[in-house]
Amino acid sequence: MVRSILAVIAGLVVGGIVNMGIVIAGPMIIPPPAGADMTTAEGLKAAMPLLEAKHFTAPFLAHALGTLVGAAVAALISVSHKFTVAMIVGVVTLLGGIAAATMIPAPMWFIALDLIAAYIPMAWIGWKLAGR
Numbered sequence: 001m002v003r004s005i006l007a008v009i010a011g012l013v014v015g016g017i018v019n020m021g022i023v024i025a026g027p028m029i030i031p032p033p034a035g036a037d038m039t040t041a042e043g044l045k046a047a048m049p050l051l052e053a054k055h056f057t058a059p060f061l062a063h064a065l066g067t068l069v070g071a072a073v074a075a076l077i078s079v080s081h082k083f084t085v086a087m088i089v090g091v092v093t094l095l096g097g098i099a100a101a102t103m104i105p106a107p108m109w110f111i112a113l114d115l116i117a118a119y120i121p122m123a124w125i126g127w128k129l130a131g132r
Contacts, residue, residue: 004085007077011089015070019062026058045105056110063118067093071126083127090123 027038033050037043070093071086078085097119101111 004078004081007074007085008088008092010077011070011072011074011085012092013070014073015066015068015089015093018069019066022058022062022065026062030054030057041104048105048107056106060110060114060118063093063097063114064122067119068122068126068129071123072130073126075127075130082130086123086127086130087120089126090120093123094119 032038032055033047036047036050038047067090071089074085074089075082094115097115101115106114
């Protein structure tokens with residue numbers, strides 16, 4: 001039981017590191033529109049009409065790959081209940097995604113895609129990859 005709890009914590013930490021790495025690298029790969037301040041909530045809200053679909057690639061990949069890697073790490077560390085620990089990582093990150101969707105303005109298509117595809121399915125894939 002203790003190892004499963006530690007597996008979930010490790011999965012969340014590693015997944016969070018992957019998430020933040022992609023979020024930080026994203027604007028270097030796909031720069032925001034000229035003059036857009038993406039560092040504050042107010043700036044993000046003001047820049048939202050200027051953003052194109054390509055600007056949502058990094059946030060989606062950050063959420064999806066962070067969850068996938070976190071779930072895989074949790075499943076690899078756990079001795080038993082590998083599926084459960086992977087899904088716990090998926091649910092916790094989904095709750096974070098829901099919180100972000102309520103705080104950060106984004107187009108409805110992105111919110112729907114993100115919440116449907118980036119968390120639970122990626123946790124499942126992470127579990128499957130860890131089982132091999």
